[in-house]
Amino acid sequence: MLGYNEAAMGLSSVLRKTADAEWRRMHAHPFVRGIGDGTLPRDRFMHYLRQDYLFLIEYSRVLALASAKAPDVDGMTRFSELLHATLTVEMDLHRRTCASFGIGARSLERTPVAAATSAYGRYLVSIAYEGTVKDIAAAILPCQWGYNEIGVALAKSDDASPRNPYASWIKSYAAAEFTALTTWLRRYLDTQARDAPAMERRRLAEIFSTSTQYELRFWDMAWNKEG
Secondary structure (H helix, E strand, O other): OOOOOHHHHOHHHHHHHHOHHHHHHHHOOHHHHHHHHOOOOHHHHHHHHHHHHHHHHHHHHHHHHHHHHOOOHHHHHHHHHHHHHHHHHHHHHHHHHHHHOOOOHHHHHOOOOOHHHHHHHHHHHHHHHHOOHHHHHHHHHHHHHHHHHHHHHHHOOOOOOOOOOOHHHHHHHHOHHHHHHHHHHHHHHHHHOOOOOHHHHHHHHHHHHHHHHHHHHHHHHHHHOOO
16 A cells, blocks of 8 residues: 655655565566676576567557656657667667677567467567556566666666676666656656546556566576576
């Protein structure tokens, strides 16, 4: 249940506070820590990149549907910008990194989909097709915000240096442009849900919580190299 002053905090802050324990687990996850200090084994990172690439294809469909369902021009524009950033900047980072290890784009797209990747993607797409733009914003916020928060935290750590083999990954998610889109998404959800009835706010909280659980499951999948 939502027990905080949403009017003062904004719904996104309420949801983040409610899910703080899970988010702490994400920050402390061995996969995330391994990226931060550069000790993550390369085979685990490559498994993650392959699966995340497949996930981002479905994530892009969700953003396209969000843009179509947005009731305002600003929402249409910003979701389109998120879609563009995902299809170009984020997915290109995956392609370039994999190419440096001898894995081409066609090989990436033919990667067998892990159960966690498939389940998360199906969940988001179902929300996008069946729900409102508020539902979509709540569903994708743990991914967008979580990666940004992790990227910023790792960029500030003592282990963040150009010698870290994952420095480009950290830099991408800590970038000012990525942070700006994350901030917009939070504010958009806050604005759209400001006058939502209690039942709808509870539904948004459930969606946010479910996506947070999928984020944790995705990190576990990457760490354990689940097929």
